[in-house]
Amino acid sequence: MRLMIAHETLYRYDQPIRNLVQSLRLTPSIFEGQKTHDWQIDVSGGLRGPGFRDGAGDWIEGWTVRGPVDQVTVRITGRVDTRDTAGVLRGHREMINPLTYLRDSPATRPDDALRALAASVAGDDPLDRAHRLSGAISDRIAFRPGVTQTGTTAAQALALGEGVCQDHTHALTAIARLSGMPARYVSGYLHSTLDGKAHDAAHAWAEIHVPGLGWVGFDAANRCCPDERYVRLGSGLDAADAAPIRGVAMGSGAEDMDVTVRVEEMAQ
Template identity: 60%
Template sequence: MRLQLSHKTTYRYDRPLRSVVQSHRLTPANSAGQTIVSWNVFVENAFMGTPFVDGAGDTVTTMTKRGPVSELLIEVTGTIDTRDTTGVLKGHKESVPPMAYLRSSSATEADVALTELAREVAAKGKSGLGQAHLLSRAISDAIVYRPGVTAEHTTAAEALSLGEGVCQDHAHALIAAALVVEMPARYVSGYLFSDAEGQAHEASHAWAEIWIDGLGWVGFDAANRCCPDERYIRLGSGYDAVDAAPIRGIGEGLAAELMDVSVAVQSVQQ
């Protein structure tokens, strides 16, 4: 499938900043599941550093914009060919060992309820891929997709307690459950093309990857009860949503920040 992306992020500040420095993880890596046709990240009057590939295989670029900065617009446009690899991340070059993802963060720390959920799944006797699918299904059942009930800093334990959340919450909860049964797991940020009628999910999306011996990293989208396929564009990964954020940065000066994001993913004929 050939997908076309338009992603705009606008930052507005109530007082001009002297400068803004950001780390961008906005360019997908080529793999068996996706190949870039064209891709561009543009910030007017900004200095873009030389891109580099980090240990997780993700492309990172540093952006610096000198002030006064009252508004900052980041525009990402691109075309990418995607293929269904049944959720398995193939052909993605990285150097960080899977065992590095056996630690939790504050967002993916399992509480008593998450621990019990994971152990109930483990008691069913499945292992490897089968256990990962059961964990994903259990999180899908436990957390209903509902926008607006959780916030940016909601933890996996809090989302499970609420029983509602969005894709970020599903990913955090699945990672927490996987870590309980000692399966390496990480957070993935990206995009989702949705052509199904009545789908409420946003184009900006997130899911989890779990390491399966003999297969490698396998993606699980508990929010949609599936594994990533040709509708998905994978951007980058990390321990949680903050670590895998497409844009991270700091500003020099004191100002209140307002952020607006618009993302559109379209299917185009090859």
């Protein structure tokens, strides 16, 4: 599938800021399932700094905006050719030991309910167990936008029984780790759901490390593994760790943010 992506994030400040420093994880991953073309990142009034590939294989680059400014726009455009690898992350080069992803983070720290759910999922085969864990989260957390917040934890989402892809992913990584399987949060884009309906184009899913296969993606929000409709950006222990944009603004003003993402299929 050939996908054209346009992603714009607009930051507004009620008082001009003196300076802005950002770390951007906005370049698609390099692996067998996708190939990137004509990828452009632009920060209004920004100065591009050095970039590097971290231990998880994600490309990160720094940008600086010198003020005073009262708004900053981050624009990303480009094309990605994708193919279905059944969720397996083949050909992705990284140096971090998968066992690193057994540790908790504030968003994925388990409570008694998450421990009980993890213990209820049986299966000796690791791949089968990973599928069952993902299905358990799909059954217990209904997809419903607007009921959770950015800071909602896996335990809170499970107790509520509703949430969005971030909540499904946090909960799945939590119970996978409880089952002794390394798991991480992945940020990226999604063209559409399986039924063809429009979906939030900025998306998240989990990857679970399966012996003999490596990292395998599981999208509990859509009850599937990532296929050619998905574009992978980067990963981390949770949503904050895998955030596509992280930054610090110097100033006393309040910040407001608008995000627009479009993922469109192009003719081959």
